[in-house]
Amino acid sequence: MTAPAAADSTASDRRRWARYLVEERAEGAVYSRLAARRTGEERAILLGLAEAERRHEKHWLDLLGGEPRRLPRAGLRSRLLGWMAGRFGSIFVLALAQSAEARSPYDAERWATPAMRADEKVHHEVVRGLAARGRRRLSGSFRAAVFGANDGLVSNLALVLGIGATGVSSGFVLFSGIAGLLAGALSMGAGEFVSVRSQRELLAATEANEDAAAAAADLDIDENELALVYRARGMDQTESLARARRIVSAAQEGVRRAATGPVAVQGADDHEIVGSDWTAAISSFLLFASGAIVPVLPWIFGLEGPTAIIVALVLVGVALLSTGAMVGVLSGGPPLRRALRQLAIGFGAAAITYALGLLFGVGAV
Template sequence: MTAPAAAAPTAADRRRWARYLVEERAEGTVYQRLAARREGEEREILLNLAEAERRHEQHWLDLLGAEPARLPRAGLRSRMLGWMAGKFGSIFVLALAQSAEARSPYDTEAWASPAMRADEKVHYEVVRGLAARGRRRLSGSFRAAVFGANDGLVSNLALVLGIGATGVSSGFVLFSGIAGLLAGALSMGAGEFVSVRSQRELLASTEANDDAAASAADLDIDENELALVYRARGMDEAESLSRARKIVTAARAGAQYATTGPVRTHGADDHEIVGSDWTAAISSFLLFASGAIVPVLPWLFGLQGTTAVIVALILVGVALLSTGAMVGILSGGPPLRRALRQLAIGFGAAAITYVLGLVFGVGAA
């Protein structure tokens, strides 16, 4: 620990150290709570991060001489992350923690050690790696869920606004919205099921197996083509030939050599990345329905005309902003930009159909 040359700590310095102390303590708590909801390698990694935060905490305690009688509260973000980590322990928490680790105050803090600055950069990469694992596990069903919810919001808003602009009764608008909800949700669910099932079947057809090794005992050990199997799976020529020779030798001795375990042409988590067909279908159905019901709510509760349209726009706008911000947080991107993009796309589609409804309504009149 080295202090700035020829500098004595001021009262402001000590207040800043106390703030760093509580923030490091809060971050360590987040990682401990996340670790309690994990197992295996991820648990070990999170516990190591918590231990690193304790080292940083000790650095500020050493500078302060002892723990102050009164400490400031941790920031709202840190307290929120700690609460969420204890309750959920989800990828959402890791994504938020990744954003927090990206903004280290130690880069410009003279009283922080070089090791601490380096630690913070490493922590960001570690948390980003853990968040990436979670995103891969989540990607199949999450993609279907987000797509379903936004499709429901936008398509049914466009439908009810377009129908309403023609001048038909509120009852007809409500009926059209409910019909659009059911038709769209069923279509989305069925489409996701077929899509994911087909993708899983395609992956299954490329899995490595032991069929070629079953005839290994009859192969020419010097001119055997079993090596071509492993070359086709991605091994280099020397390694393929070496593995093939071992298999042939073992087969002639009446033993069996494990052939398929490490030889894969695609990642071990491909099926996990694609997700479950039923999970994708059900998520898509429910999320489309939950999104599609929002634009219909004003008419469902008896509102009519311009009032119903304005309320529908407000409700859908809030929903689009929320889903866009959530996607931004989980993807590590700027939440506000993602939220505004979702809003612009949704309202743009609705505006087009509303104008078309006005045109057709005037034409019909």
């Protein structure tokens, strides 16, 4: 189905078509640049999206009767995406593109074809799927980074504001902030170490071994309990019995390992999935410390009283807004709303401790 005849169009229609044209070109360029940075299936998918944008571009060119002498600039979002696509990882760009694809102007555009409207809905799902792949790859490390740094920001801001509100000296506030940084970072690191080490020890306690298979040569090939070992590991009865018979038969012939090879056990790579306890501990320590140092900076550089408090609030506010906006971008949600939520939580906690500091200040003691 084609669009209505362009003879019925107005000057406003043509200006809108020109704007659609440059936006389609900009979006196609984003997908092409992302494809140049990817390989395999993801590259093919991104190139397919770029080709679809070129089809839409041709539709508007046909309505315009060819390339106009003057075209408007692409929107700020499209230009930003194009700039980011050539410089940063695809997850950030795809997360932003997902939001853009969700707001297609073609649903209310009579000059767009039904196929184009359908394409835009499909594009949104494709981009969301690609972004989800990136989020899954990033989720573990990103979650640890955001929460570690955010914990440091909020807890140490609350601490220094609460201590500062009591009216003690700036040196005491600085000492408290550094102590809070070290205590929190060490606690985070120790907690992560114990958590990962305990998980690895639990996995080690439940690991399968081949002691039963090693004794297979002495078993009866038809009546034995070796099959129960494999049933306990999750195999069904038929498969367990067949594997047990193969191992017993091969062992009795003296070639068990050559015939069967290592037994695949589900979860054998769990140690690698859990990761290193020391790596987790050091990462948690550094991430918490990177956030906790921010509220202390004004006192480190010699500021005092209300000036130090205001500067600390500004620095932490910027950091909270940044981490909140990043969470919004990567989750596909509105970045501003996520940023303001992060800011409200952080400042809310700090306000409570500041009020307590005023209530139990030096003058009240």
